[in-house]
Each structure stands twice: as C-alpha cells, then as structure tokens.
Amino acid sequence: MPVKLFCGLIGPGDRLAESLRHLETEFGPVEFATPAALFDFTDYYRDEMGPDLLRKWIALKGLRERAYLALAKHLAVGIEERLGRGGKRTVNIDPGYVDEAQVVLSTAKNYAHRIYIGMGYYAEPTLVYVRGRFRPLEWTYPDYRSPQAMEFFERARASYHRDLR
Numbered sequence: 001m002p003v004k005l006f007c008g009l010i011g012p013g014d015r016l017a018e019s020l021r022h023l024e025t026e027f028g029p030v031e032f033a034t035p036a037a038l039f040d041f042t043d044y045y046r047d048e049m050g051p052d053l054l055r056k057w058i059a060l061k062g063l064r065e066r067a068y069l070a071l072a073k074h075l076a077v078g079i080e081e082r083l084g085r086g087g088k089r090t091v092n093i094d095p096g097y098v099d100e101a102q103v104v105l106s107t108a109k110n111y112a113h114r115i116y117i118g119m120g121y122y123a124e125p126t127l128v129y130v131r132g133r134f135r136p137l138e139w140t141y142p143d144y145r146s147p148q149a150m151e152f153f154e155r156a157r158a159s160y161h162r163d164l165r
Helices: 013-027 068-083 147-164
Strands: 002-011 030-033 054-060 092-098 102-107 115-118 121-130 133-136
Touching (some): 013 054, 068 092, 068 102, 068 121
C-alpha cells in the first residue's frame, strides 16, 4: 500500500529555504507546507546549528511505496551534508510518511521501538490514528505533539486519501 511522504525540517530560516530547493530536486514538488515556527522544544541541535532554530513540515505530491523511506532518508542525509558547514549540519531533515493509521519517521538511531528498514536506517511509529484523530505514543517527540503538527498530519492524511482515489 502506498504512503504520503513528508519531511520535517529544523534549522535557521535561510537554510530551510535552501533545503526546500534541494528537496524538490530529489523528491519532486511540495504539495503544502507549514509556516516556519520557532523550534524551542529542545536544545539538542543548538551546538550544531546555532540558536533561533525554526521547525517546518512539508508534504510531497503523490504517493510512494513504504520501502522508499530508507532511500528518502539516505537522500535527505546527502542534502544535510551538502548544506553543512565545517563538518556540521545547518539543517536537520527527517523524512517520514503518513498512511491510514499512522505517522512514521525515519532515523539513523536504533532503539527498542524502531524497526530496521535498510541502508542503516530505522522507522519509528510516531503518531497513531485512533478514534478519529492522531494520538502521540510514549516516545513521540514534543514538537510532533504540537497543535501545528497535528493539523499538518491531519491535512497530510486527507491528502493521502485523495491521492488513493
């Protein structure tokens, strides 16, 4: 069954804009995106990318096979490396997908709840669709619990349904 591909982006505003151009080259047109919002959920990226980081999600047009997620993460890491400076990333790009029942993220870090998908990457169920809405799991990142995220993923799920028709 195909899925709707999305990317979560974190970085300074100028790097988000530049990464969007690279993402469209690799993955095709963006269908819709959230406005960039202050990313103040954690300081995890501060040492690498600096202060005043922004968060943005984009949904890509069309549907992909689930197995594409490992390649999407590989391509995203390549974009991060091309946009990096001095061996550090200037943007974080995390591809994932939305389907009928869940939001799944890609990651290079293994953990008990993550499933290996190839090429050194793992899939992490992040939100599940239960009783008419997405709900976070025990390990869901705080920004993926935000109203902006929930609105984005509801919209992506609706787009997924339209694309299936």
